[in-house]
Amino acid sequence: MKILLNNRSEDLDAQELNVTELLKLKNFTWKMLVVRVNGKVVRKHEYDSVTISDGDEVTVLHLVTGG
Amino acid sequence: MQICFCGKLSDNERFSIFVTSIWGRLINYLNSKHTAMHWLYETLKTKTVGIAGCGGLGSNCAMALARVGVGRLIIADFDVVSDSNLNRQYFFRDQIGKLKVYALKENLQRVNPEVKVNAFDLRLCSNDIVEIFSDCDVIVEAFDLSKMKQMIIETVLMYMPEKYIVSGVGLAGWGENNMLATRFYDKLIICGDGEIEVSEDLPPIAPRVGIVAHMQANQVLEILLGKMPYKKSQE
Numbered sequence: 001m002k003i004l005l006n007n008r009s010e011d012l013d014a015q016e017l018n019v020t021e022l023l024k025l026k027n028f029t030w031k032m033l034v035v036r037v038n039g040k041v042v043r044k045h046e047y048d049s050v051t052i053s054d055g056d057e058v059t060v061l062h063l064v065t066g067g
Numbered sequence: 068m069q070i071c072f073c074g075k076l077s078d079n080e081r082f083s084i085f086v087t088s089i090w091g092r093l094i095n096y097l098n099s100k101h102t103a104m105h106w107l108y109e110t111l112k113t114k115t116v117g118i119a120g121c122g123g124l125g126s127n128c129a130m131a132l133a134r135v136g137v138g139r140l141i142i143a144d145f146d147v148v149s150d151s152n153l154n155r156q157y158f159f160r161d162q163i164g165k166l167k168v169y170a171l172k173e174n175l176q177r178v179n180p181e182v183k184v185n186a187f188d189l190r191l192c193s194n195d196i197v198e199i200f201s202d203c204d205v206i207v208e209a210f211d212l213s214k215m216k217q218m219i220i221e222t223v224l225m226y227m228p229e230k231y232i233v234s235g236v237g238l239a240g241w242g243e244n245n246m247l248a249t250r251f252y253d254k255l256i257i258c259g260d261g262e263i264e265v266s267e268d269l270p271p272i273a274p275r276v277g278i279v280a281h282m283q284a285n286q287v288l289e290i291l292l293g294k295m296p297y298k299k300s301q302e
Binding site for chain 1: 120122123124125209210211212213214216217220221224225235236237238239252253255257261262263264265271276
């Protein structure tokens with residue numbers, strides 16, 4: 001499937017993935033994230049239940065302490 | 068130079084110079100109503116910006132917005148000014164021990180008495196954010212802890228999707244100017260290097276924190292005023 005990940009086009013072998021699987025596949029191991037799929041926020045407890053398929057737009061933001 | 072010749076001029080000529088000079092001043096005055104600064108001032112004074120956190124990012128961002136004349140700033144923080152804040156935050160030594168929101172309000176209004184400041188002395192939670200920032204044109208995320216950054220970003224995206232939120236992420240240490248950038252995700256905009264976390268080796272200190280705070284303020288202006296009228300030269 002082809003998705004738009006953080007404004008970049010990505011070709012992935014899988015036909016469908018949940019958020020946990022995508023984060024693992026892309027090696028996003030950071031602790032504090034904000035995830036959006038097609039504009040909708042996906043909170044941590046929803047990572048296993050929200051699936052990503054062809055054409056989806058995904059944003060994964062990494063937040064770090066400092067201010 | 069005119070004064071040197073005045074002695075040799077007739078009354079009529081002197082009167083003519085007087086009229087010209089008055090007219091010149093009038094034209095200047097009328098023109099001043101159409102200058103960029105006048106337009107900036109008139110536009111910004113009608114705007115409201117919310118600032119969540121009054122530390123290194125929030126205090127410096129708020130000061131920049133007050134200086135350019137944003138009409139109302141809604142600021143929130145629970146902390147008090149301490150000695151260790153003075154390496155980067157817009158407070159003074161004689162304000163140590165004061166609540167940051169009130170110390171900052173005082174400093175902002177010393178610079179620009181026209182700016183209205185609504186100060187909230189509280190540790191913001193999701194409900195507060197929706198309530199106190201509901202009137203804002205833009206919200207600035209200026210927290211310290213990443214879990215608080217996550218909380219406000221998720222809150223605004225979920226419950227206030229019409230609002231712009233400008234967040235500061237990645238400002239620790241020094242140097243590396245060119246790592247600092249602005250990233251756009253619809254109405255969520257992130258300023259900073261996006262990766263360098265504060266640690267014992269990489270503390271938050273004035274220059275880099277100040278740059279990111281001013282990048283946030285600059286981004287807020289672009290949201291409030293639109294892109295500036297400048298055509299980039301061809302590279």
